[in-house]
Amino acid sequence: MHLKPIIALKNVVIQEPSASIPISAISKRGLEFDIHVKVARFLRQYPSIFEEFTGPMHNLPWFRLTQEAVETDREERIVYEECREELRERLRRFVLMSKDKVMPLKIVKGMEWYLGLPSDFLEQPEVNLDGSFRFVDMEDGLKGLAVESEGRKVLSVLQRNAMKQGVYFGEPMEAIEFPLFPSKGLRLRRKVEDWIKEFQNVPYVSPYEDYSHLDPTSDVAEKRVVGFLHELLSLFVEHSAERRKLLCLKKYFGLPQKVHRAFERHPHIFYLSFRNKTCTAILKEAFRDKYAIEEHPLLKVRKKYIKLMKKSDVILRNRRSNNRFVDRGDLEKEKELEFELRG
Template sequence: MFGGRNLWESVLPLFSSKKFCKFQKASYVDVSMRWKKDPFFDSIDILSKPRELRPLCSLKNIIIKEPDKCIPISALSKRGRELEISGRVASFLRRYPAVFEEFRGPKHNLPWFRLTPELIDVDQEEREIYLRRGPEIVSRLQRLILMSKTKMLPLRIIQGMLWHLGLPEDFLKNPEGTSDGLLRMVEMEDGNQGLLAEIHSNEQTLSALQKTAMKMGKNGPIAFSLFPSRGLRLKKKIESWLDDFQRLPYVSPYEDFSNLDPNSDVSEKRVAGVLHELLSLFVDNSAERRRLLCLRKHLGLPQKFHKVFDRHPHVFYLLLKSKTCFVVLKEAYYGCSTSEIETHPLLEVRKKYAKLMIESDAILRSRRSNKPLVKIEHENDC
């Protein structure tokens, strides 16, 4: 009953017909809830240092390309803004002794840095995974592009999403040659270059929510899996609104939404579904909230789409780290047995990078206290 073709044949006529308009009510309820800290997410290594992990990997990529796999600090000291490092680059490198090893260079007695053996092993594992499963990773970019209104995205937007999707920093130098026919370079209306997602006319792209509903054999409108944080209670009025919201028709991020009233509850459910699907494509199913703003126009999101995160705390968690706000998809961490969110091929590698960062903290504490290093195991994944 829930085969892909049968599901779409039964649902799509509803969306394309005039009858769908009667579901588009605008009974907005002012959902106002206080943010509730969830210690579970603070205990996950890969989410503990979200802003530092990206520049750390960029520095790793720079150093490993050097002939001797080492580099003087003078070659990096002026690249802090480019690498999004606040403060001195040398201080950042010294903050992670389990990743970067400092030594005196062959000339002028200047500080040089090389990668630790442990880091080199993880880097090699990352490269091997990409060689084996590259098309699978590229398909995530294809799905992101298919979520856009025109089925294409500018290269500058895609460049900002490469880290989240697990693609190499130099991917856009030859996207067609490494995408196995999934992507094609095009010139957009504004004169900029972009990527167009190719898809066969008889193929249907299902979202993670649709796949989960099919797996669970649920009838009726597709609903979000809810994961309340401990101590987070909703008022009765909001609970009633949420029940009604869950029963609304679900519009897939890959479907045409031009017939939707932007002020309707159905439109809000679509926006929540787009953000759910977007985060499900990312390596660690999270992202800095401000970095999603560049996708707003292309994915058909309202100007204040970030309010969806506040209105749906059972679906999204706002993680406050490093003086900024990250949004985390709860289902990826709580719904392991029932969710159809696919684990990213590079997730385990990113966890290993994060673990080396945590070990660096322990090494620095050991040095300051002159006490032997004690390794502590982290991770609270399902």
């Protein structure tokens, strides 16, 4: 899926004073946008988003957004404006789950796409952040973002839902069961099913609570890791993320070295997709129970961009069909001319 580089390029184009840009200005920035083909070729793959025209000088190709893309960008900006507090709360929760309530800015920047934050969110702290956030110096010369919990207890999605159902009362080391969604056709051995039932009765430690007292080899520690991954994916726009992108979080969230095994050991909670040579971890509950996890405010906008991407496929397919029709017509004319010359 090329949605992320498309939106990044869209932002570059729309920020220009003329809302257009010559290909020469971005042709050598492919790696910056995680594009592995020529940038011009990439832009031409999406004619429903990027419109090509001849520039004012030297007949160079320029690109601007189509009207539909401009309107979708406008909707996106409205979401950022109206949902600033909601997005701020997601960032706050992300940092509060960390070991010391502080995260390196480079890690936060790397998670902006998943959290649904605009790329300039941290660059405008006076507008986007409140007094609970502060920038700090970390070890190794890193700059970090710290958050004060302000003395209030932060509940995870799992805790809030369990309280609504009357099966959790907020007591220390109280058990909470994870909603399970078995895949069709997946059969587990009897002893594995028994272990899952036992695991559900293990005490639940919220990702916002201190875990330093836990034995890292215990079932309680494993349930804490599963609970962390559940909460993290709940915060993300699409409730999914590339598995390798999550591995860089181990140090700051107190995760075990082989945290990736949690996805494999709990197939009723997580689903692993291996499309396009990429392993993506997906939270099943977000897709099986639409009332359990609040929809991210940016999700509808991203779906509109995806719809535009699919529209590009139709446009390109029609262009190819028209070209074939024209080519066949030219071939028939050549045959007729050759016949006349022979006659």
